[in-house]
Structures are given as structure tokens and as C-alpha cells.
Amino acid sequence: MGPVSAPYGPLVVDAHHHLWDLSVRDQDWITGPALAPLRRTFTERDLGAETAAAGVTATVLVQTVTVADETPEMLATARDSDLIAGVVGWTDLTAPDVADTLAALLALPGGEHLVGIRHQVQSEPDPAWLLRPDVRRGLTAVADAGLAYDLVILPHQLPAATRAAEALPELTFVLDHAAKPPVASGGLEPWAADLRALAALPNTVGKLSGLHTEADWRTWTVRDLRPYADTLLDAFGPSRLMFGSDWPVCTLAASYGRTLATAGELTEALSHAERAAVFGGTAVATYRLGERIAHRAGRPTVT
Numbered sequence: 001m002g003p004v005s006a007p008y009g010p011l012v013v014d015a016h017h018h019l020w021d022l023s024v025r026d027q028d029w030i031t032g033p034a035l036a037p038l039r040r041t042f043t044e045r046d047l048g049a050e051t052a053a054a055g056v057t058a059t060v061l062v063q064t065v066t067v068a069d070e071t072p073e074m075l076a077t078a079r080d081s082d083l084i085a086g087v088v089g090w091t092d093l094t095a096p097d098v099a100d101t102l103a104a105l106l107a108l109p110g111g112e113h114l115v116g117i118r119h120q121v122q123s124e125p126d127p128a129w130l131l132r133p134d135v136r137r138g139l140t141a142v143a144d145a146g147l148a149y150d151l152v153i154l155p156h157q158l159p160a161a162t163r164a165a166e167a168l169p170e171l172t173f174v175l176d177h178a179a180k181p182p183v184a185s186g187g188l189e190p191w192a193a194d195l196r197a198l199a200a201l202p203n204t205v206g207k208l209s210g211l212h213t214e215a216d217w218r219t220w221t222v223r224d225l226r227p228y229a230d231t232l233l234d235a236f237g238p239s240r241l242m243f244g245s246d247w248p249v250c251t252l253a254a255s256y257g258r259t260l261a262t263a264g265e266l267t268e269a270l271s272h273a274e275r276a277a278v279f280g281g282t283a284v285a286t287y288r289l290g291e292r293i294a295h296r297a298g299r300p301t302v303t
Contacts, residue, residue: 008243008264009276011057011293013085015283016176016209016244018064019044019077027064035252042248044081050247050256051083058085058293060244060283062150062176063118066090072108079110085292088116088150093138102145115287116174117142118150127157130164139164143171148205148286152176158194165201172203172286177210177246181228184215192231199235205286206236208263208278209244217253222265229266238267238274242282 020027021041030038051059061074061084071089078084087110091101105114121129129135142149151161151173158179165173175198181191198204211225232241243263250259267275284290 007275008279009272009281011280011284012055012260013242013280013283013289013293014051014056014059014245014247014260015242015287016062016207017047017059017247018042018062018249019047019074020064024073025065025067025070029064037252038248044077044084047247048083054257054260056083056260057280058289059083060086060088060115060287060289062088063090066092066120068092071105071114075105075108075110075113077110078113084113085289086115086287087113088118088148089114090118091138093117093119093142094132094134095138098138099141099144102141102147106145113292114147115289116148116150118152118176121151121153121157121161122180128160130157130160131167136164136167139168139171143168148172148174150174150176151179153179155179155181155191155194158191158198162194162198162201165198165204169201169203172205173198173201174286175199175204175206176244177207177214178228178232180210180214182214183211183220183224183228186224188227188231195231196235199240204236205240205242205282206232207242207244208232208266210246210249212253212259212262213246213249215253220253222262225262226266233267233270238270238277239282241278242286243279 019042023041061078063070074087074089078087089105091098095101105111139149149171153161179195199206208229211228212220215224245256245259247256267278284293
């Protein structure tokens with residue numbers, strides 16, 4: 001691993017990135033010329049080169065497709081990695097045997113790296129998908145398994161996410177990419193109000209991730225992102241907000257290094273302790289990464 005970036009705190013955790021191998025499985029969401037730079041394989045070795053240069057201590061690998069085989073593959077990758085400390089996988093929340101499936105995943109080699117589950121709710125036509133009885137049963141199983149649930153949603157789905165989080169206080173909901181606000185157009189409402197309603201619940205956590213890919217990829221500036229980052233910081237607070245690169249998707253608009261540096265600029269007004277939470281502590285606490293990070297880094301357990 002590369003040296004820790006001291007300005008961000010005692011460790012830097014990238015709480016959101018992806019990997020895929022197109023020789024193993026197609027990524028059917030990568031369509032059209034705009035996404036063409038992503039139509040290649042991205043490996044753990046590629047990630048390692050980026051994170052070493054940036055001084056990242058550990059990462060969380062997040063699912064990309066709703067295919068059952070992907071999660072065991074990610075767990076095997078994490079088991080053999082000196083970098084990946086956690087995996088947010090996928091399983092069918094609506095399946096009657098979801099609890100058994102989660103138990104089987106946790107029992108796999110590398111299963112101890114499973115820290116959360118995610119589903120592409122953003123692609124569901126029903127804005128209230130998270131409130132369906134079968135989905136709620138699945139979310140309850142996620143909570144019972146001791147896992148978090150990552151929300152990948154769009155702004156209009158925030159109210160349903162808030163109701164789901166209210167109904168399941170025992171489950172930690174982690175909001176990915178701030179629910180993809182309309183950064184390119186500069187609009188804040190009703191996104192900001194709806195985000196604040198979700199963040200008002202104590203069992204919710206946010207990710208400082210994905211903002212610049214919602215902006216104009218060629219011309220965005222930190223100033224464009226700041227209203228959205230400030231809303232996230234004000235709503236969740238540093239102790240419930242974590243940095244995520246969203247690599248390699250972030251490379252559509254910025255390099256890995258610039259993505260991390262931008263997050264640094266957006267949090268420059270925070271105290272050292274607050275930045276340490278955003279860039280490490282919140283992810284460690286939310287995803288229970290302390291023992292795995294300590295083991296691999298050869299340092300005392302981080303809590």
C-alpha cells in the first residue's frame with residue numbers, strides 16, 4: 001500500500017468502487033458512445049495502482065449487476081486482496097429464501113468481507129419499490145444478517161427510501177451518490193429537502209461520491225459541486241458521511257487522484273477529526289472494517 005494521505009486523517013478508505021471483467025460477464029449498462037471509455041476490464045491490479053498513488057489504505061468493492069454469481073466472485077477477490085476490506089454484494093431481496101442465501105454468502109471463503117447488499121433500485125419503474133412487502137421482508141433479512149443496505153436511487157425515489165428507513169430502524173441504509181442530484185442543471189429542490197428528510201433518521205449514512213459524474217463531465221468545477229456536498233455534510237454530518245471514488249465510473253469526468261482531491265477541497269472547512277471521519281472513520285464503523293484493515297496494515301484495530 002502507498003503512504004497514508006495525512007491531510008485526510010490516519011487512514012483513507014475508499015468506500016465505493018467497482019471492478020469488472022468483460023471476459024467473464026458483460027456489463028449491459030455500459031451502452032452508447034458516452035460510456036465507451038468504461039467498456040473494458042478493470043481489475044484489482046488497476047485499482048491498486050490508482051489507490052497506491054493516492055495513499056488509500058483500504059476500499060469497499062460494490063456490485064454492478066443483478067447477477068447472483070457476481071457476489072461470490074467479489075468475495076473471492078476480496079479474500080485474496082491486500083486492499084479490498086469489504087464487499088457490498090447483490091442478492092434477490094424478493095426471493096423467499098433470501099435469509100438462507102445471505103447465510104450461504106457469509107459462509108463462503110471470503111464471506112467475512114460481505115458488509116452490505118445493494119440493488120439497482122434506480123432502474124425499478126415503481127417509485128415505491130422499496131416499500132413492497134416482499135422487498136421489506138428481504139431488507140429485514142439483510143438487517144438480521146448484520147449487514148448494511150446501500151441505496152442506489154434517483155431523487156424521486158428518496159421519499160420511499162425515507163419511509164423504508166423509518167420502518168426498519170434496525171437496518172443501516174447507506175445512500176450512494178447522494179441519490180444522483182441534478183448537478184448539471186444546478187437544481188437543488190426538491191432533492192435537498194428530500195435528502196434532509198432521509199438524513200434526519202439515525203440509521204442512515206451518506207456517501208460523498210458520484211457528484212462530478214452528475215455534472216458536465218468536461219467543464220465541471222468544485223464550485224459546481226459545493227452546494228450538493230454542503231447539503232450532504234449539513235444533513236448527515238461528518239460522522240455519517242464517507243468518501244467513495246465510484247472508480248472507474250468517476251474516470252468519465254476525472255482521474256482517481258482528482259476525484260480524491262476534489263473531495264478534499266469540498267471538506268476543507270472541516271476539522272481534522274471531522275475529515276478523518278469522512279475519509280475513514282465512518283466507513284470503518286458503518287461497514288465494520290476495523291479488524292480487516294488492522295490485520296492487513298499491521299496496526300492496532302480501528303473502531
